[in-house]
Amino acid sequence: MIPARALPLGKSIKSGSHSQRLFSTSLRRDATWGFIGLGRMGYPMAKNLRAKIPASDTLIVHDVNEQAMRQFVDEAKTASTGPVEFTDSARTVAEKSLNIITSLPQPVHVRHVFHSILKPGPLPQLEQERLFIDTSTIDPVTSKEVAYAVQAPNQGRFVDAPMSGGVVAAEAGTLSFMFGASSKTGALVDRVREILALMGKKAWHLGEQGTGVxxxxxxxxxxxxxxxxxxxxxxxxxxxxxxxxxxxxxxxxxxxxxxxxxxxxxxxxxxxxxxxxxxxxxxxxxxxxxxxxxxxxxxxxxxxxxxxxxxxxxxxxxxxxxxxxxxxxxxxxxxxxxxxxx
Known part of the structure; x- marks a missing residue:
């Protein structure tokens, strides 16, 4: 097992209608969601997420590109899909959110984002366990290191869930996800599937953490x-x-x-x-x-x-x-x- 300190420490890089039927009652309502990474894939994924979670829920977005964040918030206001906020801090997203989804280009970006989330110290406790779902395509070693850095100090659960389908599927909400999560807790697998269903059409549970990537x-x-x-x-x-x-x-x-x-x-x-x-x-x-x-x-x-x-x-x-x-x-x-x- 790789210790939490193995997560590299360094300077952080700057970082309408609702389909209620898709939303299980096992997921908390009036919750705050986080989305980090508004790139070609992340932007439409976050739009679908905002459109399908309850209107009373809040979505907080973060990206290194401030223009992308402002555009996202403006479009959400126009669509009247529900509260959307943006922040220049990945840590703020994690502090306030129950479910945090990351969509980042490369392993180095995933390391830096989670470094900026974890280095300041323990995250505030929530009524339900905080869940990080990383949809980035990275290497298994990095994914396992980050997962341990999150889970060893009980900062939440980390699940690797890269996707397939490209930008077209991201926009249509028809992505296919493959995720790795402990099957010892069936509730975790169910929770991950329900969240991924808000952005895609299929979620394959491939096994333990790391099998998704x-x-x-x-x-x-x-x-x-x-x-x-x-x-x-x-x-x-x-x-x-x-x-x-x-x-x-x-x-x-x-x-x-x-x-x-x-x-x-x-x-x-x-x-x-x-x-x-x-x-x-x-x-x-x-x-x-x-x-x-x-x-x-x-x-x-x-x-x-x-x-x-x-x-x-x-x-x-x-x-x-x-x-x-x-x-x-x-x-x-x-x-x-x-x-x-x-």
Missing amino acids: SGKLANNYILAINNIAVAEAMNLGIRWGLDPKTLADMINASTGRCWPSEVNNPVPGVIEKSPASRDYEGGFGIGLMRKDLKLAIDAAQESGAPLELAATARGLYEAVEDIYPGKDFSIVYKYLSDISRR
């Missing part, structure tokens, strides 16, 4: 490889003279069907609302895919599991990001297509 990295390794395979296959077929939409329809009715071919097809115009049809804007940033692939490779090396395609995939994503930073990871197709025209 492990499952997510395995899933995203497949996604990284499939994305490249679809980009290569579409480029190949188009160079042979095949119509892109016809080719995609055939693949999606055959054994090549996968999320990058059907939902996030990398060829502009094949899927009307895909990032590829919007100049590869929005969606899942290539930098995040590169990060997730690295985490998967590191975790595989620690466990001794071979990943034969990992090095090639990693090299390709690094090359693509150098040219198209910030774009959706499906821009691998454009990179390959440009090479084939040279």
Whole structure:
């Protein structure tokens, strides 16, 4: 077991209608909720959360981007979904909230946020145990370290619950979550499922703490490889003279069907609302895919599991990001297509 002091201490980085039927009576009403991280995924997740919790509940949001916080509060006022506040302190969110959800880009951000929450000292006690649900995609080691730092001094429960589905699913409230939580307390698993149901359509309990991020990295390794395979296959077929939409329809009715071919097809115009049809804007940033692939490779090396395609995939994503930073990871197709025209 890793002691609580193993959580790195350092300077913190600056950090309408209600679907009542989805809300179980096992969750407290008139409660205060916290959401930390209003990025591409976190912003729409927090909007869905605010729309589905009781109107009498309060949501406190925090992000390093003050403009994003102010915009979120303004939109909530316009929608009349219920009380929303923002704060420049992650600690304040944790002090006031019963359920705190974090959605952060990388392990370092998760460490810093929880450092800023825990370093000042014990959090005030609440009538019910405080619950932290981290939806960030990070490595299992970091997740377990943070969990111990929270739970060892009885500051609450920490659950790893990364999600799948991308920005489109985050906006639609149809995300799939995979979470790790002790099954010894069935009430905890039920509580986590009920909260995640406010932002998604499915929540898989994969086992003890840490299994959620492990499952997510395995899933995203497949996604990284499939994305490249679809980009290569579409480029190949188009160079042979095949119509892109016809080719995609055939693949999606055959054994090549996968999320990058059907939902996030990398060829502009094949899927009307895909990032590829919007100049590869929005969606899942290539930098995040590169990060997730690295985490998967590191975790595989620690466990001794071979990943034969990992090095090639990693090299390709690094090359693509150098040219198209910030774009959706499906821009691998454009990179390959440009090479084939040279």
